[in-house]
Amino acid sequence: MVLTTNNNCAIAQGDSKAIVIETKQLCRHFGQGDTLVKALSNANLTINRGEFTAIIGPSGSGKSTLLQLIGGLDTPSSGEVLLDNRHISQMTGTELSDFRRDHIGFIFQAYNLIPVLSAKENIEYIMLLQGISPAERNKRVKQILHAVGLEGLENRRPAELSGGQQQRVAVARAMVSKPSIILADEPTANLDSKTGADLLEMMKTLNEEQNMTFVFSTHDPKIMERARRIIRLVDGCIVDDERRD
Numbered sequence: 001m002v003l004t005t006n007n008n009c010a011i012a013q014g015d016s017k018a019i020v021i022e023t024k025q026l027c028r029h030f031g032q033g034d035t036l037v038k039a040l041s042n043a044n045l046t047i048n049r050g051e052f053t054a055i056i057g058p059s060g061s062g063k064s065t066l067l068q069l070i071g072g073l074d075t076p077s078s079g080e081v082l083l084d085n086r087h088i089s090q091m092t093g094t095e096l097s098d099f100r101r102d103h104i105g106f107i108f109q110a111y112n113l114i115p116v117l118s119a120k121e122n123i124e125y126i127m128l129l130q131g132i133s134p135a136e137r138n139k140r141v142k143q144i145l146h147a148v149g150l151e152g153l154e155n156r157r158p159a160e161l162s163g164g165q166q167q168r169v170a171v172a173r174a175m176v177s178k179p180s181i182i183l184a185d186e187p188t189a190n191l192d193s194k195t196g197a198d199l200l201e202m203m204k205t206l207n208e209e210q211n212m213t214f215v216f217s218t219h220d221p222k223i224m225e226r227a228r229r230i231i232r233l234v235d236g237c238i239v240d241d242e243r244r245d
């Protein structure tokens with residue numbers, strides 16, 4: 001790990017092999033003049049395939065902003081984001097939404113499931129958009145339901161599931177299309193500590209077995225304990241980057 005400074009912010013560099021996320025001088029400002037908020041300043045970051053990384057920092061330090069920019073859900077004020085070596089800021093709207101669908105799985109603290117669809121249908125939805133055959137969809141849904149411990153509950157709608165079960169559906173939905181990257185914004189924030197710990201272990205197992213890259217924004221000490229890399233933000237700047245290999 002190399003940590004140097006540039007324009008008062010840190011440069012966090014991973015191993016140069018298999019970089020899946022790269023940000024260059026990434027900035028996001030809101031408002032102007034007296035109301036200017038520098039939510040993220042000159043963030044230079046590389047994340048390699050298979051990392052299990054937590055982004056931490058006080059409330060308002062820019063964690064969600066960074067995740068949203070990496071995921072192409074928000075547009076930088078300046079700087080670049082490369083995912084799998086593609087510049088997402090140069091993509092058109094349709095290109096970006098197709099790219100997001102095929103490369104990124106999102107998990108949010110509010111689950112964001114589609115209420116009228118069953119657990120199985122929520123999990124299948126992205127694969128339907130990707131044109132994956134019914135036989136392949138069924139096979140993958142069966143495997144992922146087993147992996148997240150939801151067998152037997154696949155026909156229930158979100159309102160008929162507990163918070164922890166809904167978050168498991170959200171994790172299954174994020175993972176089933178085999179994206180390169182899973183971005184999880186405070187995924188355990190609405191769960192009791194046992195459910196949150198179980199879900200975390202499940203994600204860690206999936207990360208180890210399938211080498212999927214996870215990036216969390218979190219205040220949860222349990223995620224911080226399990227993370228192999230911790231990136232700390234303060235006032236929109238990366239101030240620390242610790243690896244635990």
Ligand SMILES: Nc1ncnc2c1ncn2[C@@H]1O[C@H](COP(=O)(O)OP(=O)(O)OP(=O)(O)O)[C@@H](O)[C@H]1O
Pocket residue numbers: 030031037038039057058059060061062063064065066217
């Ligand atoms: N749409 C917006 N308009 C104006 N300011 C914003 C907007 N979104 C975020 N901010 C500001 O940018 C800064 C960073 O916000 P962000 O949500 O990224 O922080 P965070 O570290 O994720 O906080 P928390 O831990 O509370 O979720 C904060 O000062 C916030 O008020």
